Amino acid sequence: MTPSGRIDTTTSGAVEEAIRRAVEAGARDLVVDFAGVEYISSAGLRVFLLLAKQMRDLQGRLVLCGMPEPVRQVFHLAGFMPLFRVERSQEAALARFATRT
Amino acid sequence: MTAIRLLIEPPGGQPSERECRTGAVTFGRGADSDIVIADHSMSRHHARIAAEEGHWIVEDLGARNGTFVNGERIDGRQPIVPGDVVKMGGTLVRVSGTGTDRIGALGVGELGSSIFRPIAELTQEVETPTGAPSRVAARLKALNDFHRAMAGPIALDALLELLLERLFSALHPEEGVILLRQPDGTLATAASRRLQGATGELVVSRRLVSEVVDKGTAALVSDIAVDERFAGAHSIIGSGIRSILAAPISDAAGCVGMVAIYSRAHVRRFGEEDMELLVSLASAASLRIRNVALAEEAAARRVQDHELALAHDIQMAMLPRHTAERPELDMAAALIPARAVGGDLYDFLIIDDRLWFIVADAAGKGVSAALFMAVTRTLFRAVAHSEATVASVVTRMNTELARDNERQFFVTAVVGRLDLRSGELAYASAGHPPPLRASGGAPPRPLDAIEGGVALGIVEDATYEEGRLALVAGDLLLMFTDGVTEAINSRRELFSEARLYASLAGPDRPVLEIVATLIDDVNAFAAGQPQEDDITVLALRYRGPAITR
Numbered sequence: 001m002t003p004s005g006r007i008d009t010t011t012s013g014a015v016e017e018a019i020r021r022a023v024e025a026g027a028r029d030l031v032v033d034f035a036g037v038e039y040i041s042s043a044g045l046r047v048f049l050l051l052a053k054q055m056r057d058l059q060g061r062l063v064l065c066g067m068p069e070p071v072r073q074v075f076h077l078a079g080f081m082p083l084f085r086v087e088r089s090q091e092a093a094l095a096r097f098a099t100r101t
Numbered sequence: 102m103t104a105i106r107l108l109i110e111p112p113g114g115q116p117s118e119r120e121c122r123t124g125a126v127t128f129g130r131g132a133d134s135d136i137v138i139a140d141h142s143m144s145r146h147h148a149r150i151a152a153e154e155g156h157w158i159v160e161d162l163g164a165r166n167g168t169f170v171n172g173e174r175i176d177g178r179q180p181i182v183p184g185d186v187v188k189m190g191g192t193l194v195r196v197s198g199t200g201t202d203r204i205g206a207l208g209v210g211e212l213g214s215s216i217f218r219p220i221a222e223l224t225q226e227v228e229t230p231t232g233a234p235s236r237v238a239a240r241l242k243a244l245n246d247f248h249r250a251m252a253g254p255i256a257l258d259a260l261l262e263l264l265l266e267r268l269f270s271a272l273h274p275e276e277g278v279i280l281l282r283q284p285d286g287t288l289a290t291a292a293s294r295r296l297q298g299a300t301g302e303l304v305v306s307r308r309l310v311s312e313v314v315d316k317g318t319a320a321l322v323s324d325i326a327v328d329e330r331f332a333g334a335h336s337i338i339g340s341g342i343r344s345i346l347a348a349p350i351s352d353a354a355g356c357v358g359m360v361a362i363y364s365r366a367h368v369r370r371f372g373e374e375d376m377e378l379l380v381s382l383a384s385a386a387s388l389r390i391r392n393v394a395l396a397e398e399a400a401a402r403r404v405q406d407h408e409l410a411l412a413h414d415i416q417m418a419m420l421p422r423h424t425a426e427r428p429e430l431d432m433a434a435a436l437i438p439a440r441a442v443g444g445d446l447y448d449f450l451i452i453d454d455r456l457w458f459i460v461a462d463a464a465g466k467g468v469s470a471a472l473f474m475a476v477t478r479t480l481f482r483a484v485a486h487s488e489a490t491v492a493s494v495v496t497r498m499n500t501e502l503a504r505d506n507e508r509q510f511f512v513t514a515v516v517g518r519l520d521l522r523s524g525e526l527a528y529a530s531a532g533h534p535p536p537l538r539a540s541g542g543a544p545p546r547p548l549d550a551i552e553g554g555v556a557l558g559i560v561e562d563a564t565y566e567e568g569r570l571a572l573v574a575g576d577l578l579l580m581f582t583d584g585v586t587e588a589i590n591s592r593r594e595l596f597s598e599a600r601l602y603a604s605l606a607g608p609d610r611p612v613l614e615i616v617a618t619l620i621d622d623v624n625a626f627a628a629g630q631p632q633e634d635d636i637t638v639l640a641l642r643y644r645g646p647a648i649t650r
Contacts, residue, residue, distance in 0.1 A: 008633060009466050041633065042464035042513070049509040049559055077583075078513055078532035079555030 004036030007044030016047045023051075028060035031093040035066035040074050052083060061085075065093040105157055105183060105196055107150065111138045112191035117329050125151030127162070128189055132372030137323065142166050143190035150187070150194070156180050157196070159187050166190050240378045243271035247382055257393040261292035264360065264386050269294060272346070272375050274362035278305060280314075281350070281358035281390065288314065288358065305361075306337035309347055313359045319348040321376045324368040346371040348383040352391050360386075409441035416442050416471055419478055425451055429521040431642040433612040435620050437584075438635045444470025444512070445582050445635035448478050450485060454521045457485045457494075460580040460639050461514035462533065464556075473510045477502070477557070481516070491518050491527040492567040495557070499531065499565070502558035511558040515580055522646050524572040529565045532556030534586070537605070538570075539577040545605050574645030577612070579605065584634035588623045591630045596623055612640040 001022065003015050022030065032048070034040075048064070055062040065087040067075070075081050087093040104122040119126070119136070126135045131145030144164040151158055160178040161168040168175050169188040181187065183198040247267050251260070265277045274296075281291040288310060308331055312320050322345040325331050347361035360383050364370035416438075424432035434447050444463030449456055459481050463473040480498045488494045495516050502512065515536055517528040528536060531554045539545035551568050572578070581601070588596040604622040605615065616638050623636060 042462065042511070043466070046464050046509055046511065049511065053509060077534065078511070080532070080559070082555070083559065 001030065002033045002036060004038075006039045006041075007037060007047070008039065008041035009043040012041075012043045012047050015044070016050070019047065019051050023054060023058070023060075028055075028058060029097050030055065030060065030062045031090060031097075032062070032064050033066040033090050033093075034064060034068065034071050037068065037071050040071050042078070045074065045078055045080060048084070049080070061097060063087055063093040063096050065090055103198065105181075105198060108195040108197065109136065109138070110193040110195070111140050112142075115330075119327075121150065121152070121157075123152050125149050128192075128194070129162070130373075132321075132374065133369075137321070137373065138189075138192050140190045140192045143192060147189045148187070150181070157182070164189065237374075239271040240374065243267040243378060244381055244385075248385060251385065251389050255389070255393070257390065257397055258292065260386065260389055260393060262294070264382060265292055265294040267382065268360070268362055268379065269296075271378060272362060272371060274346070274370065275364050275366060276342075277360070277362040279350075279358060279360045280305065280310070281394075282356075291358065306331070306334055308334040308337065309345060309361060310359060313347045313349050313361070314356050317349050317351060317356055319376055319380050321346055321371060321373065323371070326368075341365045343368045344370040346375055346379055348376070348379045350383050350387045350390060352387045357387060357391060406441075412468065412471065413438070413441045416475070419475060420447065421449060425449060425456060427451065427456075427521060428647040429644050430456065431612045431644060432640065433616040434637075434639045435616050436635065436637045437620070437632075439584070439632045440466055442468055442471035443635035444474045445584065445637040446474045446478055447580070447637055447639045448481060449639075450482060451521075452486060456519045456521055456641075457481075457517070458519070458580070458639065458641070459514055459516045460533070460582060460637060461512050461557075462582040462584070462635070462637070463512040464510055466634070469510065473512060473558075477512050477514070490567060491516055491529045492565050495529045495531055495554075495565040495567075496563070499555075499557045499563050500561060503561035503563075506558050509559065511556040513556045513582075517578075517580075519572065519578075519641070519643065521643075524574070524576075524643055524645065525569065526572050526578070527567045527569050529567040530554045531565060534581065534583060537579040537581075538572075539579075539605065540573065541575070542609065544602065545577065545579060572643040574643060575609075576643050577615070578641040578643070579615070580639040582635060582637040584632065584636040585619070585623060585638060587634060588627050588632055588636060589630055590627055596626050600626065612642050616640050 001018065005011065007015055030051070052062055063085045066089060067086065075084070085096065087096060104120055107119045107121060108116055109119065110116040127146065127149040128134055128136050128138060129145050129147040130138060130140060130143045134146060144166070146162045147164040148162055148168045149160050151160065157180065158178045159168060159170060159175065159181050161175055170179055170181060170185055181196050183196055185196045187194040187196065247263065250263050255263070261279050264279065268274065268277055276295040278293040279291050280288040283289050290305065309320065312318060312330060322328050322331070324343055325337065325345060326343070331337060342363045342365050344364045344367060345361060347359060349356045350358040350360060360379065362379070420436060424434070436445055436447060438445065444466060446461040446463070447459065449458040461474065461477050463470040463477065477498070480501055484494050484497045488497055495514070513532040515528065515530045515533040517526060517536065519526050528548060530551055535547045535550050537545040537547055548570070549568055551566050554565055555563050586596055586598050586601055600622065604619045619638055
């Protein structure tokens, strides 16, 4: 998934809905590429916390990648980095699925 | 004798088919015809098709425009056979055989009639009522009463009730229902009325809705059992309803609903004049319905705004009303919610000469964040009394907030404890910007970040560490939420830490002034741009231990 722009209170509902559809369609290995994300608010963080929790429950895998520095900072300041598998690029994220089956 | 099938093709209308086995069926524009057709070139009683002495005949009933069989005008009556085409005004009736004599096919005596007409045609048409004088009077009275009532102020419910009541007294249905489009786009029953003693479910047929609302046409169904538009519409046929009169409620913005009246006891309960009355009443009501709906929506919004204003007051009342009146301290704080209610919080309490304080920011905005903020405050107050260290207070708060947190709400917080006698400060951060400290006239700088501080509510078994340092007299501590550094202007630039430090720089001032200046600076930067996050600042100056005498 490649969300873009601002993920805040106004837009997080749409992101959550897109993710919900993907998971309902059976997605269990998810890569979220943040390369196009300018800003993420606490409401946006919640969407990915929910997703991580859901993937744990479904025994799926979630990797975040391509985080621009401001986005990484928001995850970092809230102390959430250890809760996610984070890779630099989409390739590295996908490689993670290939090596860990 | 063999049955015949009639394919009726009204001008510009949907063709329909009838099967005749015996008897007679009349055609015309008048509502008392067996087959009522909305065709202006047809007479009220135009022609009949009947079985006579073992043959099918068509008979002209003195129609002004005449009746034609296979292109030739007939005089009186003429036999017809399968393959013939009968023309009545602009309407064609094609005669065909039935192939097999189907058991249970309808005899003509049971034939009903129906009309589906575009509303525009009905409202433009000016026709002298020809019904019985009492019915005409009743219709006029209904129209008159209704218009008069609508001239005054009227609530939506009352308006719909009145519409049904007038329809009942003029047209004598057994049931009536008004559907209105809801904000989510669906149609829902807004009002209904039935005669006393009426039994069975009140039925709203999807078929009828699609005919009336989707196509914007009024519908007169004289006998539903033989109306092909309702073939297979089991719910409404099974309900025992025999005749229906329905009109869309439309205004310039489109179709907003439907009014329908039913009779179970009678076929041909309603006539064409009744349909015109219903259309008149429905269109008179439609504009008012929209206006009233808008007004009621505005009223509902006012109630909601009022509730939010109350919630705002309750939330603001949770914040400390006064700063701590202690000689060792100067305190000042500000909290500006981005909306009526918000997720930011500051609080403090003094326990045994120690000042406990918290600045926190619940994720998201609005009521959910405000509720989470209220829970956080209550927890802080409870836990501060029972735990010995800052780290254990934060750890305990996290455990409580994380328990059964299905929706993954979280709150970032900085919690501190200042020993007012010694100046010893302990602090811990849970995903929150660290406090700033200014000491000895030097510019403020953030306290050392403490490892592992995940925001509260997410990791149930998270533990927190605390930092410690000794404040000296005159030291300033400043806690804030990211609503300060992430305040935006119209170019979506952030206020930023740089501007925060710039605002705090300069000669030493009372804390009240420091907070006021910072808020002024943020407001000046934002220049009226609505903020997306609450803005909270808490400033403390330690003045050293109180001198005891």
